Amino acid sequence: MKRIVLFGAAVAMLCACTKTEERTYRVSVEGLKKDCPVVVTDVPAWAESVKVIAAGEEIPSQLDKCLSEAAFVADVEGVKEFEVIFYEKPSTTVYEPRTNAQMWWKTGDEANPYEEKDTLYSFKDDMYRKLHHHGPAIESEWGAYRVYFDKKQTIDTYGKKRGQLELRESMWYTTPEQLEAGFGHDNLRVFGSIGVGVLKGWDPEKGMIHITDFKRREARVLAKGPVRAIMEMAVEGWNYCDKELNMTSRYTIYAGHSDVVVENFIEGEYEGLTFVTGVMKMLDTKSIKEERAVAQIGCDHPENNYEKWPKETVALAVALPENVQILSAEDDALSYLYQLAPDAEGKICYHFDMNWRKSEWLSDLTDEELLIDVLQKAKKAAEPIVIERIN
Numbered sequence: 001m002k003r004i005v006l007f008g009a010a011v012a013m014l015c016a017c018t019k020t021e022e023r024t025y026r027v028s029v030e031g032l033k034k035d036c037p038v039v040v041t042d043v044p045a046w047a048e049s050v051k052v053i054a055a056g057e058e059i060p061s062q063l064d065k066c067l068s069e070a071a072f073v074a075d076v077e078g079v080k081e082f083e084v085i086f087y088e089k090p091s092t093t094v095y096e097p098r099t100n101a102q103m104w105w106k107t108g109d110e111a112n113p114y115e116e117k118d119t120l121y122s123f124k125d126d127m128y129r130k131l132h133h134h135g136p137a138i139e140s141e142w143g144a145y146r147v148y149f150d151k152k153q154t155i156d157t158y159g160k161k162r163g164q165l166e167l168r169e170s171m172w173y174t175t176p177e178q179l180e181a182g183f184g185h186d187n188l189r190v191f192g193s194i195g196v197g198v199l200k201g202w203d204p205e206k207g208m209i210h211i212t213d214f215k216r217r218e219a220r221v222l223a224k225g226p227v228r229a230i231m232e233m234a235v236e237g238w239n240y241c242d243k244e245l246n247m248t249s250r251y252t253i254y255a256g257h258s259d260v261v262v263e264n265f266i267e268g269e270y271e272g273l274t275f276v277t278g279v280m281k282m283l284d285t286k287s288i289k290e291e292r293a294v295a296q297i298g299c300d301h302p303e304n305n306y307e308k309w310p311k312e313t314v315a316l317a318v319a320l321p322e323n324v325q326i327l328s329a330e331d332d333a334l335s336y337l338y339q340l341a342p343d344a345e346g347k348i349c350y351h352f353d354m355n356w357r358k359s360e361w362l363s364d365l366t367d368e369e370l371l372i373d374v375l376q377k378a379k380k381a382a383e384p385i386v387i388e389r390i391n
Helices: 002-017 176-180 367-381
Strands: 020-040 049-054 057-059 062-064 069-087 099-106 114-116 119-122 131-140 143-147 155-159 200-203 207-209 216-224 228-240 243-254 260-268 275-280 286-289 293-300 312-319 325-328 335-341 347-356 386-389
Touching (some): 062 216, 062 228, 099 216, 131 216, 131 243, 143 243, 143 347, 155 312, 155 347, 260 275, 275 312, 275 347, 293 335, 312 367, 347 367
Antiparallel strands (some): 020 069, 049 057, 049 069, 062 069, 119 216, 131 143, 143 155, 200 207, 200 275, 216 228, 243 260, 260 347, 275 335, 286 293, 293 312, 312 347
16 A cells, blocks of 8 residues: 555656747737637747637647647637647647548559658659659648649649548549549649749749759658648759759648748848739630739649540639739749749748639639639638737
8 A cells, every 4th residue: 555655646747858949929900810820939848738618618729840849720800819838748639630631652552552751852853753643742621732742833623512521532533433532633733834822933034933942851741730741842952043052832721721831041142033813714714913922713623634634713812912023923824923032031932822613612703703812812811810829
């Protein structure tokens, strides 16, 4: 009995010695922001898990150690405070997944054809056909996106018919049985366009510049949910206009969102260089282009097999926050564009979004309403979110 009592006391002392830190953060937005993404960047180095309390109740959160960030989403109207508790021990709490990220290496083994990877790299432009769905992909309940692991690094889109995670089942290439069950599918053919929201080089004479001359390229999956999923494409030693650059493009999707946060980090001799982003043009396209946001809606076949894949109606939008430096807004034959310059830290950040005609929650909207809706969603996503630690 004495040993049992001593053991219990030791366990109690151990639990009591577990390091924790409680903080309060104030989040401020304009109006109402549903599923507002909140990112805490001053995470203690020792923290292994996090808990977030809103109005006395725990809400889903995640700690991304690789970024030293904690993230959660919550409805915020005006100003709202959250209690954030960091723990030095991992948590056993499992939240319902609302986002996903994946990247699959083709093994060549018929029994096990794919192996999931979080990081892949190459010194040549030879990875496009070595990966299933040609690069990493992220999804929320409301949409999915992949980035091509090639010189274009273009974003491609996957529409959702219903609000659900499904990429791990469909693997991007939806089967007839999955289509019958209400799965979505690839809904865009990007060709040599800007696609939606990728950052490329720009030459006034030649137009968009792909990343062809480089030393190393790497694809990464940084986070897989439950609150957010993150993928990156990074290039080292990019010879752009006779200057050498490193550029990392980070794409983040949050639970409850179809929009994507894009953060481009540029290092090296980038002063005086021009970069470009925007949305592609499609057949029968209609567009709205404003000073800091552009949207288009159009119709085209998502695949070359026209019999199997009929035309799809897709609306795309990009919104640029006030702190992004716009040099010009010159379109080309394939895309609606903005020419941009990095800020003093080499960053260019913005948001993009997609609407799809087949999404059940959008079925009552006309094409014009789909266009306006995707533009407004992207602009709303680009509005500032102020996060302050108050204790």
